[in-house]
Amino acid sequence: MEVTDTKKGDYLVINLSGRLDTSNYGELEKKLIGFIEAGDKKIAVDCSGLVYISSSGLRVLLMALKKITAAGGKFHLCCLQDNIREIFEIAGFTSIFRVFDTLDEATA
Amino acid sequence: MDDQFNVKIMVVDDEVDLEPLIRQKFRKQIRTGEYDFVFAHNGLEALASLIEFPDIGIILSDINMPEMDGLTLLTKLKELKNPSLKTVIVSAYGDMENIRVAMNRGAFDFLTKPINFDDLEITINKTLEETLIQRKALHEHDQLISIRHDLNVAREIQQGILPKTFPPFPGRTDFEIFANMVAAKEVGGDFYDFFMIDNNRLGFVIGDVSGKGIPAAIFMAVSRTLIRATGLKGMPAGECLQYANNLLCNESVSCMFVTVFYGIMNMQTGEMEYANAGHNPPYVLKKDGTIEMVPSTGDIILGCFDDQPFKSAKIMLSPGDGILLFTDGVTEAFNKADEVYGEERLESLLQTMKDFSANKIVTVIADDVSEYAMGVAQSDDITLLSLKYNG
Numbered sequence: 001m002e003v004t005d006t007k008k009g010d011y012l013v014i015n016l017s018g019r020l021d022t023s024n025y026g027e028l029e030k031k032l033i034g035f036i037e038a039g040d041k042k043i044a045v046d047c048s049g050l051v052y053i054s055s056s057g058l059r060v061l062l063m064a065l066k067k068i069t070a071a072g073g074k075f076h077l078c079c080l081q082d083n084i085r086e087i088f089e090i091a092g093f094t095s096i097f098r099v100f101d102t103l104d105e106a107t108a
Numbered sequence: 109m110d111d112q113f114n115v116k117i118m119v120v121d122d123e124v125d126l127e128p129l130i131r132q133k134f135r136k137q138i139r140t141g142e143y144d145f146v147f148a149h150n151g152l153e154a155l156a157s158l159i160e161f162p163d164i165g166i167i168l169s170d171i172n173m174p175e176m177d178g179l180t181l182l183t184k185l186k187e188l189k190n191p192s193l194k195t196v197i198v199s200a201y202g203d204m205e206n207i208r209v210a211m212n213r214g215a216f217d218f219l220t221k222p223i224n225f226d227d228l229e230i231t232i233n234k235t236l237e238e239t240l241i242q243r244k245a246l247h248e249h250d251q252l253i254s255i256r257h258d259l260n261v262a263r264e265i266q267q268g269i270l271p272k273t274f275p276p277f278p279g280r281t282d283f284e285i286f287a288n289m290v291a292a293k294e295v296g297g298d299f300y301d302f303f304m305i306d307n308n309r310l311g312f313v314i315g316d317v318s319g320k321g322i323p324a325a326i327f328m329a330v331s332r333t334l335i336r337a338t339g340l341k342g343m344p345a346g347e348c349l350q351y352a353n354n355l356l357c358n359e360s361v362s363c364m365f366v367t368v369f370y371g372i373m374n375m376q377t378g379e380m381e382y383a384n385a386g387h388n389p390p391y392v393l394k395k396d397g398t399i400e401m402v403p404s405t406g407d408i409i410l411g412c413f414d415d416q417p418f419k420s421a422k423i424m425l426s427p428g429d430g431i432l433l434f435t436d437g438v439t440e441a442f443n444k445a446d447e448v449y450g451e452e453r454l455e456s457l458l459q460t461m462k463d464f465s466a467n468k469i470v471t472v473i474a475d476d477v478s479e480y481a482m483g484v485a486q487s488d489d490i491t492l493l494s495l496k497y498n499g
Contacts, residue, residue, distance in 0.1 A: 021487065022320065022487060022488070023487075052440075052448075054436075054440070054487075054488070055316060055317075055318035055319075055365075055367070055436070056318055056319060056320075058318060058365075058409075059318040059319060059363050059364065059365060062363045062365065062412055063363040066363060066412070089404075089406075090367075090386060090387070090388055090389070090404070091367065091386035091409050092385070092386045092406060092407050092408030092409060093386075093409075095406070095408060096408060096413065
């Protein structure tokens with residue numbers, strides 16, 4: 001998995017690519033907590049390069065969503081590949097997360 | 109640096125003038141805490157000091173001393189078998205014979221008299237470095253042992269709650285049930301459970317906790333207990349999950365969650381009521397060999413959002429139909445080419461399982477997954493539960 005970040009308007013955009021699973025979720029967790037604690041309140045996660053997510057990965061996203069929402073911020077997801085979207089739907093996450101088709105919409 | 113990496117240096121010499129000399133020469137290092145000296149005047153005192161100061165890592169010892177000489181001390185030190193305790197021997201110039209004996213008895217290095225303090229400093233630093241590396245390695249080794257211990261505890265919790273006697277209800281011919289979990293090396297949090305609610309209704313559960321280790325194992329045990337306790341009261345499937353969810357939300361540390369499918373099979377009517385908290389939809393294996401997915405209820409995982417409603421849905425089974433519950437360790441097993449096992453492969457396998465017993469269904473799928481993933485470390489628990497309704 002690779003995690004990179006850029007700025008787009010008000011939003012901090014995090015690009016995820018590769019596989020987010022038990023072997024590397026800790027890395028993303030640390031980064032996200034770092035951003036949130038540093039005061040980033042608008043985060044958009046671009047999942048266009050994400051090919052697999054395990055339940056540990058879902059937990060990290062959930063944790064970030066909860067922390068940011070509690071701080072009055074926004075945590076958006078966009079560009080989910082079909083298999084990732086399916087996992088989100090099965091887990092019932094599409095009703096909890098705000099999921100957008102494009103990065104532009106996610107950072108609007 | 110951690111306390112355990114603070115290393116004391118013990119100087120063993122019957123020459124009483126040596127102590128003030130060393131304290132004077134290394135006063136800077138002593139002041140900054142870089143060096144920390146202990147002094148002994150013969151081998152026996154040295155051994156006593158080792159007990160008093162377990163953080164001694166370097167011994168700088170003379171050879172000729174009363175009570176116990178340096179070479180005997182070396183023999184005693186060897187018996188301690190402490191790889192992070194290094195001895196540097198100080199001998200008379202040109203005394204090759206004693207130096208050879210000292211090295212053969214496990215001395216790390218030697219110095220000759222009169223002591224050149226620059227050389228002594230280099231030797232101390234070199235030895236310190238070596239000792240620190242050894243201590244760190246030892247520390248990491250101990251940590252690994254304790255992690256392995258943790259994993260064993262987690263595995264015991266997990267294994268302890270799974271029903272393992274099959275058939276579990278030997279007198280009953282109206283249904284068969286079989287389940288199996290193959291745990292991954294790193295303990296995950298899969299579980300299954302089943303229980304008779306009354307004479308006609310069987311409750312059955314499959315779940316997958318996110319996360320690993322002891323916290324996941326405890327979360328799993330709590331989830332299973334909550335669902336079983338509410339299930340046994342005969343509450344509708346959705347209400348059971350809702351109740352469990354509210355209690356789990358209090359338990360959940362950093363958003364640990366569990367996906368659960370809970371079904372209630374009425375053996376008299378063939379009706380299966382179910383609720384699904386974010387779990388992979390199970391399959392219905394029809395008597396004629398076709399398969400169907402159990403329709404989703406769209407409800408979210410347990411343990412993260414309280415006061416969520418959970419829906420109960422119903423489907424009808426006919427005698428000869430079966431249900432297969434599984435966790436994503438099945439469909440997300442990877443092969444050597446880094447491809448997932450996938451639902452398609454599972455579905456086509458299921459289509460060959462007309463008239464299979466519950467036991468055979470589980471066994472054949474588990475074998476197929478393990479064959480597919482041959483040579484790749486299993487990253488997630490693989491759990492299967494099969495229920496066959498005979499009517």
